[in-house]
Amino acid sequence: xxxxxxxxxxxxxxxxxxxxxxxxxxxxxxxxxxxxxxxxxxxxxxxxxxxxxxxxxxxxxxxxxxxxxx
Amino acid sequence: xxxxxxxxxxxxxxxxxxxxxxxxxxxxxxxxxxxxxxxxxxxxxxxxxxxxxxxxxxxxxxxxxxxxxxxxxxxxxxxxxxxxxxxxxxxxxxxxxxxxxxxxxxxxxxxxxxxxxxxxxxxxxxxxxxxxxxxxxxxxxxxxxxxxxxxxxxxxxxxxxxxxxxxxxxxxxxxxxxxxxxxxxxxxxxxxxxxxxxxxxxxxxxxxxxxxxxxxxxxxxxxxxxxxxxxxxxxxxxxxxxxxxxxxxxxxxxxxxxxxxxxxxxxxxxxxxxxxxxxxxxxxxxxxxxxxxxxxxxxxxxxxxxxxxxxxxxxxxxxxxxxxxxxxxxxxxxxxxxxxxxxxxxxxxxxxxxxxxxxxxxxxxxxxxxxxxxxxxxxxxxxxxxxxxxxxxxxxxxxxxxxxxxxxxxxxxxxx
Numbered sequence: 113x114x115x116x117x118x119x120x121x122x123x124x125x126x127x128x129x130x131x132x133x134x135x136x137x138x139x140x141x142x143x144x145x146x147x148x149x150x151x152x153x154x155x156x157x158x159x160x161x162x163x164x165x166x167x168x169x170x171x172x173x174x175x176x177x178x179x180x181x182x
Numbered sequence: 183x184x185x186x187x188x189x190x191x192x193x194x195x196x197x198x199x200x201x202x203x204x205x206x207x208x209x210x211x212x213x214x215x216x217x218x219x220x221x222x223x224x225x226x227x228x229x230x231x232x233x234x235x236x237x238x239x240x241x242x243x244x245x246x247x248x249x250x251x252x253x254x255x256x257x258x259x260x261x262x263x264x265x266x267x268x269x270x271x272x273x274x275x276x277x278x279x280x281x282x283x284x285x286x287x288x289x290x291x292x293x294x295x296x297x298x299x300x301x302x303x304x305x306x307x308x309x310x311x312x313x314x315x316x317x318x319x320x321x322x323x324x325x326x327x328x329x330x331x332x333x334x335x336x337x338x339x340x341x342x343x344x345x346x347x348x349x350x351x352x353x354x355x356x357x358x359x360x361x362x363x364x365x366x367x368x369x370x371x372x373x374x375x376x377x378x379x380x381x382x383x384x385x386x387x388x389x390x391x392x393x394x395x396x397x398x399x400x401x402x403x404x405x406x407x408x409x410x411x412x413x414x415x416x417x418x419x420x421x422x423x424x425x426x427x428x429x430x431x432x433x434x435x436x437x438x439x440x441x442x443x444x445x446x447x448x449x450x451x452x453x454x455x456x457x458x459x460x461x462x463x464x465x466x467x468x469x470x471x472x473x474x475x476x477x478x479x480x481x482x483x484x485x486x487x488x489x490x491x492x493x494x495x496x497x498x499x500x501x502x503x504x505x506x507x508x509x510x511x512x513x514x515x516x517x518x519x520x521x522x523x524x525x526x527x528x529x530x531x532x533x534x535x536x537x538x539x540x541x542x543x544x545x546x547x548x549x550x551x552x553x554x555x556x557x558x559x560x561x562x563x564x565x566x567x568x569x570x571x572x573x574x575x576x577x578x579x580x581x582x583x584x585x586x587x588x589x590x591x592x593x594x595x596x597x598x
Contacts, residue, residue, distance in 0.1 A: 131549070131552075163473050
């Protein structure tokens with residue numbers, strides 16, 4: 113699973129940090145740090161983060177090949 | 183008179199006769215995305231206009247009129263006590279009614295206590311509370327979603343987060359019910375209602391003052407202890423009046439809204455049995471279902487503001503001083519922003535709704551609301567056997583902004 117956040121869109125509403133705190137952290141008031149390659153076991157939490165983002169800045173790309181191999 | 187120039191549309195929205203389905207009125211309002219009403223209020227109902235105004239620094243949230251006191255004849259009261267009271271309430275309005283820079287300082291202190299660990303910690307607890315509510319109704323063939331689950335759940339959650347002792351919780355249930363009416367614009371003109379609200383505010387403020395003193399004396403791991411003892415690098419320690427105003431705000435805002443999200447949510451799903459069945463089969467659909475509910479049937483239909491300068495928007499100019507209504511629930515159904523907006527579709531892409539407002543005042547409790555709604559709706563979908571609406575539409579509470587059913591009676595075959 114590959115996570116991409118459009119940091120031009122991100123307005124630091126921090127909703128992803130509540131939905132998936134292990135993968136999204138706000139540094140200070142507005143710098144988002146995130147894990148671009150979270151484990152597949154985090155799928156539900158990452159999906160919550162994607163859905164909760166008020167500006168829809170988070171995108172998930174599933175690497176079908178890698179996931180099949182795993 | 184052409185439809186769009188009907189300056190009574192918003193008055194019709196507030197008329198309780200239209201509570202069950204205000205959406206046709208919203209569609210008529212949207213013909214003019216920002217429409218002047220006969221009383222001088224400007225109503226923004228188009229998505230783009232609402233968005234622009236939410237982010238406009240000329241739009242102020244400090245729109246509460248100053249409190250008024252009829253003269254009592256007692257000079258001490260008239261000249262000292264009451265003006266002092268006004269000054270205090272003016273200076274210590276909760277941050278939902280305040281602008282920068284005060285708003286940001288207060289909000290930051292609250293967010294500092296609304297920690298991820300605390301909110302996440304409430305997740306399992308909330309699921310347990312939902313299970314308890316359902317257990318209490320086991321064996322019954324009827325279920326009132328409001329009384330049996332949606333109403334008691336959020337008060338318990340917010341009381342536990344704040345750190346209100348369990349034995350005092352019943353008082354909070356009663357206060358929350360009364361105070362919810364204070365957020366409706368109607369309450370500002372209804373003398374009897376205002377008097378009752380003031381009484382409730384005084385009672386809850388007295389209670390909070392004592393509780394805060396107790397938290398300072400013996401702090402525990404809860405939000406009130408944190409707010410009462412923490413020191414912001416810029417703002418310092420939060421003053422007692424600000425702390426009381428904040429606690430009351432969290433109580434009201436954390437309560438009625440969540441009741442509505444759960445109740446409107448279940449109503450929407452029961453009207454679409456296929457969607458309910460899909461949620462039952464796949465609980466991981468819950469986040470999508472909830473975001474779509476926040477668009478389609480939001481718990482807060484509008485918030486009020488005031489223009490601090492003339493604001494050109496959507497082909498009109500809102501004059502300085504004009505009261506302003508941001509009609510979020512109408513923006514959420516704007517066909518210019520959402521394809522097929524009157525269709526409930528959890529798989530909708532790009533669902534940037536106004537369910538939690540937006541910009542500086544974006545709902546502080548959004549993560550908690552999502553947790554509570556997810557716990558309630560997934561448990562209801564999984565455990566209610568063959569639920570049917572006993573009445574449709576259900577009766578609604580009076581609020582046009584915090585809009586939701588007074589009760590939601592269901593027939594069920596049982597609780598699994």
